[in-house]
Amino acid sequence: xxxxxxxxxxxxxxxxxxxxxxxxxxxxxxxxxxxxxxxxxxxxxxxxxxxxxxxxxxxxxxxxxxxxxxxxxxxxxxxxxxxxxxxxxxxxxxxxxxxxxxxxxxxxxxxxxxxxxxxxxxxxxxxxxxxxxxxxxxxxxxxxxxxxxxxxxxxxxxxxxxxxxxxxxxxxxxxxxxxxxxxxxxxxxxxxxxxxxxxxxxxxxxxxxxxxxxxxxxxxxxxxxxxxxxxxxxxxxxxxxxxxxxxxxxxxxxxxxxxxxxxxxxxxxxxxxxxxxxxxxxxxxxxxxxxxxxxxxxxxxxxxxxxxxxxxxxxxxxxxxxxxxxxxxxxxxxxxxxxxxxxxxxxxxxxxxxxxxxxxxxxxxxxxxxxxxxxxxxxxxxxxxxxxxxxxxxxxxxxxxxxxxxxxxxxxxxxxxxxxxxxxxxxxxxxxxxxxxxxxxxxxxxxxxxxxxxxxxxxxxxxxxxxxxxxxxxxxxxxxxxxxxxxxxxxxxxxxxxxxxxxxxxxxxxxxxxxx
Numbered sequence: 001x002x003x004x005x006x007x008x009x010x011x012x013x014x015x016x017x018x019x020x021x022x023x024x025x026x027x028x029x030x031x032x033x034x035x036x037x038x039x040x041x042x043x044x045x046x047x048x049x050x051x052x053x054x055x056x057x058x059x060x061x062x063x064x065x066x067x068x069x070x071x072x073x074x075x076x077x078x079x080x081x082x083x084x085x086x087x088x089x090x091x092x093x094x095x096x097x098x099x100x101x102x103x104x105x106x107x108x109x110x111x112x113x114x115x116x117x118x119x120x121x122x123x124x125x126x127x128x129x130x131x132x133x134x135x136x137x138x139x140x141x142x143x144x145x146x147x148x149x150x151x152x153x154x155x156x157x158x159x160x161x162x163x164x165x166x167x168x169x170x171x172x173x174x175x176x177x178x179x180x181x182x183x184x185x186x187x188x189x190x191x192x193x194x195x196x197x198x199x200x201x202x203x204x205x206x207x208x209x210x211x212x213x214x215x216x217x218x219x220x221x222x223x224x225x226x227x228x229x230x231x232x233x234x235x236x237x238x239x240x241x242x243x244x245x246x247x248x249x250x251x252x253x254x255x256x257x258x259x260x261x262x263x264x265x266x267x268x269x270x271x272x273x274x275x276x277x278x279x280x281x282x283x284x285x286x287x288x289x290x291x292x293x294x295x296x297x298x299x300x301x302x303x304x305x306x307x308x309x310x311x312x313x314x315x316x317x318x319x320x321x322x323x324x325x326x327x328x329x330x331x332x333x334x335x336x337x338x339x340x341x342x343x344x345x346x347x348x349x350x351x352x353x354x355x356x357x358x359x360x361x362x363x364x365x366x367x368x369x370x371x372x373x374x375x376x377x378x379x380x381x382x383x384x385x386x387x388x389x390x391x392x393x394x395x396x397x398x399x400x401x402x403x404x405x406x407x408x409x410x411x412x413x414x415x416x417x418x419x420x421x422x423x424x425x426x427x428x429x430x431x432x433x434x435x436x437x438x439x440x441x442x443x444x445x446x447x448x449x450x451x452x453x454x455x456x457x458x459x460x461x462x463x464x465x466x467x468x469x470x471x472x473x474x475x476x477x478x479x480x481x482x483x484x485x486x487x488x489x490x491x492x493x494x495x496x497x498x499x500x501x502x503x504x505x506x507x508x509x510x511x512x513x514x515x516x
Contacts, residue, residue: 002043003032005326006338007074009055009200010315013063014086017315019325020065021050027073027336035089041342047093048080056106056114056202061086064114064129067101074335077102077122081135098127098135103166107150107158107203115179117141117160118148124166126179142175142183149194149262150203152216153236157181163194163222176237187487188239191478192222192230195259199313206263206272208290209235219263219272219290229259229274231288231295241481243294245421252301254280260311263288266320269348273322275314280304281330283312285322285345294421300345307341320348406447408433409440419459420484426452457494460484464491468507476503 001019008022013035020033029049034041046065053068063084070076079096097116104118106129114129115138124144129135145162152158158179165171174189209217218234219242229248233240250257259276266272270291276284283305287298302308312327322345328334412418412432421428429452430437444455464483467474474482480491488503495503 001034001041001326001340001342003030003034004338004340005030005032006311006328006335007051007069007200008313008326009050009053009065010313010323010325011055011057011063011202012315012318013057013084014061015318016086017317017323017325018063018084018086019313020046020055020063020084021048021053021068022326022338023049023051023069023072023074023335024338025336029069029072033084033091035086042089044089044091046084046091047082048078050078050080052102052120053078053200054101054104054106054116055200056108056204058108058114058131059112064106065091066097066106066116067104069102069120070100074102076100077119095133095135098137099123099125103146105148105150105201105203107152109152109158109179110156115150115158115160117150117177118145118162119166120146121167126160126177128179138179142177143171145171147197147199147201149201149218149220151218151234153178154214154216155236159237161194164196168196184237186237186239187477188222188232188241190475191481192224192232192241195221195223195229195262197260197262198311199261201262203262205316206265208265208267208270208272219265219288221259221261221263221274223259227256229286231263231272231274231290233290242288242290244288245294245296248286248297249299252278252282252284252299254278254282257284259284259286261314264314264316264322265290266316266347269320271320271347273314273316273345273347275322275324275345279330281306281308283308283324283343283345285347287347300347302345305343307339308343312339312341312343314345317344321346402443402446405433405435405439405443409443413456413459417463419456420463424456424484456484458498461491461495461498464495464503465506465510468503469510472507472511479503 004024005022008019010019016035016037018035024030029051031046031049033044033046050065050068054066057063066081068078070078077100079100081095082091082093084091101119103120106114106116108114112131117126124141126138127135128138144166146164146166148160148162150158150160160177175183177183206218209215220232220234222230222232231242233242255278257276257278259274261275263272263274272288272290274286281304283302285300289296312324314322314324317323324343326339328338426440427437430440441452444452448455460483464479467479476488480488485491492502
């Protein structure tokens with residue numbers, strides 16, 4: 001880029017990757033923007049600075065830029081608002097926020113109104129932009145937040161939530177505010193918290209719904225106390241862990257991976273990406289094929305990139321690749337020396353005639369040799385949540401060989417813990433054993449006298465028992481999800497059916513029984 005910058009906004013408008021605002025060398029606010037076209041960055045001047053500000057591309061095609069830090073060094077908050085017209089590459093100041101903000105977020109509703117929330121070291125509230133000139137207070141918030149998620153719902157409402165408050169501290173009990181409806185909580189957030197970001201984010205970057213059907217659906221990364229990452233499927237007010245073929249990798253051969261971004265969704269290829277880094281200056285991109293159940297995971301990584309910022313801000317290009325712009329390094333006081341470097345994480349082929357010299361300009365990408373770690377289908381991996389087992393209709397199968405097949409099924413359960421696989425179907429077991437699905441169902445019925453669902457649930461209940469003994473501090477909802485049940489009610493129902501006791505009764509008896 002022409003200007004080193006961090007704390008800036010980045011978006012694709014009129015097909016052009018554009019960066020706006022932020023601070024530059026010396027931790028000084030910069031009233032500039034740049035757009036990438038025909039292999040070059042073209043410098044523009046903004047009306048205001050918007051370091052840590054809000055940006056949102058609206059249905060009109062124009063981009064709303066609002067708020068940010070008022071002074072150099074990331075101090076204070078501002079009221080300042082402007083519109084960017086990508087067709088003319090012009091900025092126009094036109095009004096001010098209802099309250100000064102930094103580290104906020106915005107979401108445009110179907111009505112054309114824009115919901116705004118979030119703040120940094122100042123009071124938070126929900127306000128609304130009428131889509132024309134006016135910003136006004138909408139309602140108070142249940143808890144103040146920084147860089148919140150704002151998700152649309154199919155009934156025209158919006159939800160606001162975050163894992164960190166307006167001082168950057170953990171929120172212990174997460175309350176989800178709504179623009180119209182009443183606040184509510186969700187038990188998933190007893191154990192998982194939305195991932196912390198240190199960069200501007202647009203919730204619509206994570207949209208996987210169907211606009212034509214009015215279906216609102218998003219992906220959101222969450223993290224537990226042990227540092228394990230998971231992906232949550234957000235459908236209206238329902239939050240469900242996305243079934244993945246194994247746990248999200250948080251370690252590589254070079255050390256721990258720190259994920260720092262929302263999910264950037266390539267809807268054309270039905271794939272999402274979360275970006276992270278490690279202490280060796282390698283960048284990582286976790287790829288999630290979210291349309292498949294369970295979703296396959298692929299982890300991409302680079303060679304060490306000392307010139308890449310660890311708070312670099314990604315954007316998904318029109319080709320479905322991730323462009324990472326600016327940011328700061330890992331050294332102390334890096335905010336005083338932001339970077340001008342731009343990197344491309346290239347997942348999809350591009351037509352060189354359409355990119356106008358893009359590859360030539362990005363000569364440094366030759367050093368960015370993306371390697372892949374194909375996350376193996378490790379069926380023994382523990383999952384954040386399991387879907388109910390589904391069965392195919394059983395038909396007669398040869399009785400001969402049932403004993404041997406039953407032994408192989410049990411070995412698969414006991415050695416590879418396949419009963420923890422999300423969305424487990426009889427076809428998954430058949431595929432793992434190289435046999436016919438109908439043989440599996442009939443074998444279990446013939447040898448064990450029960451359905452596949454009951455057979456699998458027996459293993460899940462035993463797994464739950466082990467968890468309750470080894471980790472008595474775990475909440476029953478966590479035990480349920482980590483044992484393959486959809487929730488604690490499903491666990492209780494199956495547990496009672498198999499043991500004549502509730503999980504709590506069994507745990508109490510087991511803990512009070514003297515060990516031999």
